[in-house]
Amino acid sequence: MIELTFIEHSGAEHTVSADAGTNVMQAAIDNGVPGIDADCGGACACGTCHVMVSTEWLDKVGSASDIEITMLEMTPEKNERSRLACQISLSPELSGLVVNLPEFQM
Amino acid sequence: MTNNTAVKIDALPDPYSVPLDQINLSDPRLYAENQWGAYFRRVRDEDPVHYLKDSPFGPFWSITRFEDIVAVDTNHEVFSSEPFIMIGEPDDSLPVSNFISMDPPKHDEQRAAVQPVVAPKNLAQMEGLIRERISEILDSLPIGEEIEWVSSVSKELTSQMLATIFDFPYEDRHKLIYWSDVATGAPELSGGTVDHDERITALFDMVNTFGALWQQKAQFRAAGNAPGFDLISLMEANENTRDMIHRTEEFMGNLGLLIVGGNDTTRNSISGSVLAMNQFPDEFAKLKANPELIPNMVSEIIRWQTPLAHMRRIATRDYELGGKLIKKGDKVVMWYVSGNRDERMIENPDRVIVDRARARQHLSFGLGIHRCMGNRLGEMQLRITWEEILKRFDDIRVVGEPVRVHSNFVNGYESMKVVLTPKAK
Structure with missing residues (x-):
């Protein structure tokens, strides 16, 4: 199991466990973490699972694909740490991952 | 020829009596007469990527299953939104150009x-105003007599929001x-x-008025006033759009x-939500109790209604989908109205289930880079409308059959008569 922590815009933290091979969006949905809408179910096509990866994890998480960047462009709260959670696969080396949630999904 | 025969010729045939390759999903009568369901069910089952070689809108492919629509909508390199996103071609005498019909x-x-202007943070600040206006509309409605819901509520509410x-x-x-009605209502x-x-x-008149x-607004700003936070002022403030007034096609488009975008969609979802609560009284009871x-009900209604039935694309190269070869230059129509009823993806898709799991996973907003920009505004208007309805009314009974729009694009209602029952004090 991989442990990861979501920090809501309000500061509330949710630490959850997920299986390797799943993704960060699915981990949030399966564990009832609020603040992730996932309207497209993980197709990198709606932009509503926006998260901001904590700085120390950026290297391990890797960078967004072109289409993911395009979807993120439409999100008002994006920054240089923004990713779509459905596009981050959970591998064992991501155990301990911390991501921040935006105030709103759009 | 007798009148009777003429009526028969004009009536819509049973979808299973038409040769499969002649099924025309662009026939506006399917929507005006609310007959589209069975037609699409047959095509989803028997020919989900469906080619019609001859129609009033020329030859076109119909994409009818949920998964195939996702594949097309998210592939904007192969499926271009230019020159236009409705099934027909715009009139040459009225050139229009807008960003929904543009590629990156x-x-x-x-x-x-x-x-x-429609970012959630801004919307949160508008919530109080929206609630106030919706409350005023609902409070003005006569009780216990037949009223026209479309004009007195759905249109009134959306026009107030747009004006805002x-x-x-x-x-x-x-x-x-x-x-809005005139813009999408052309036969072609x-x-x-x-x-x-x-x-x-x-x-x-629209272009001149705007x-x-x-x-x-430009003069207001030039006089040293702070610009407003409205769509026009935002366009004037942005370097990519500040000259648009000089580009009539883009301005009009x-x-x-x-x-x-802010009109038919919300309006017809509001009307549709009332109809749905009449067709599924158990669900209405569930909603009133909770x-x-x-x-969740709002998302479910937006799926069930699918206020815009389709979006079209043009293939930029040959592309195989569902075993069919779509050729470069072909017109490809994604029928959201069908994908949202795809039994492969959604259980009991013809039913409205107010507590349906994953209700947000529908196609009505589209997917990919052209995904609806005002989705949160639309959801918010519907949410507040129902919050305020439930505070006031025990029932909104639809009287007779609603009159539907004669269009293969706007899936909605011209008229719907209702009688209101106030909530017991």
Whole structure:
């Protein structure tokens, strides 16, 4: 199991466990973490699972694909740490991952 | 020929009696007569990527299953939104151009200019105003007598919202409804019934009216005033759109887009939600017993209604989908109205289930880079409307059969008579 922590815009933290091979969006949905809408179910096509990866994890998480960047462009709260959670696969080396949630999904 | 025969010729046939390769999903009568369900069910089952070689809108492919629509909608390189996103071709005498009908990078620039007005943070600040206006409308409705829901609530509410986000003269807000109906109602675009000359006159009136509003706001700003946070002021402030007033095609196109986008969609979802609560009384009871289900119900209604039935693309190269070869240059129509009823993806898709799991996973907003920009505004309007309805009314009973729009694009209602029962004190 991989442990990861979501920090809501309000500061509330949710630490959850997920299986390797799943993704960060699915981990949030399966564990009832609020603040992730996932309207497209993980197709990198709606932009509503926006998260901001904590700085120390950026290297391990890797960078967004072109289409993911395009979807993120439409999100008002994006920054240089923004990713779509459905596009981050959970591998064992991501155990301990911390991501921040935006105030709103759009 | 007797009148009887003529009626038979005009009536819509049973979808299973038509040769499969002749099924025409663009026939506006399917929507006006609410007969589209069975037609699409057959095509989803027997020929989900469906080619029709001859129609009033030319030859076109129909994409009818949920998964195939996702594949097309998310592949904007192969499936271009240019030159236009409705099944028909715009009239040459009225050139329009707007960002929903553009590919990157121009699409991205123009969309980015207007998107802030409907960003959730801004909407949160508008919530109080929206609630106030919805409350006023609902409080003004007569109780216990037949009223026209579409004009007195659905249209009134959406026109007030549009006037607000455009900072458009409030007393003229009905014009926004009229221009929206006229913009999409051309026979050559959607099988609508709007007269050609009337349409041209109306759309030029729209451009002139907004042109004057644009100038007025520009002068207001030039006089040293802080610009407002409305769509026009945002367009004037953005380097990619500040010259749009000089590009009539884009000016007309983007205004039309924003007006239609904020109009038919919300309006017909509001009307549809009332109809749904009549068709599924157990679900209405569930909602009344637990108003916390309203946000989920709103998503479910937007799926079930699918207020815009389709979006079209043009293939930029040969592409195989569902075992069929779509050729470069072919017209490809994604029928959201069908994908949202795809049994492969959604259990009991014809039913409205207010507490349905994963109700947000529907196609009505589209997917990919052209995904609806105002989705959060639309959801919010519907949510507040139902929060305020449940505070006031025990029942909104639909009387008779609603009159539906004669269009293969706008899936909605011209008229719906209802009788209100107040909530017991």
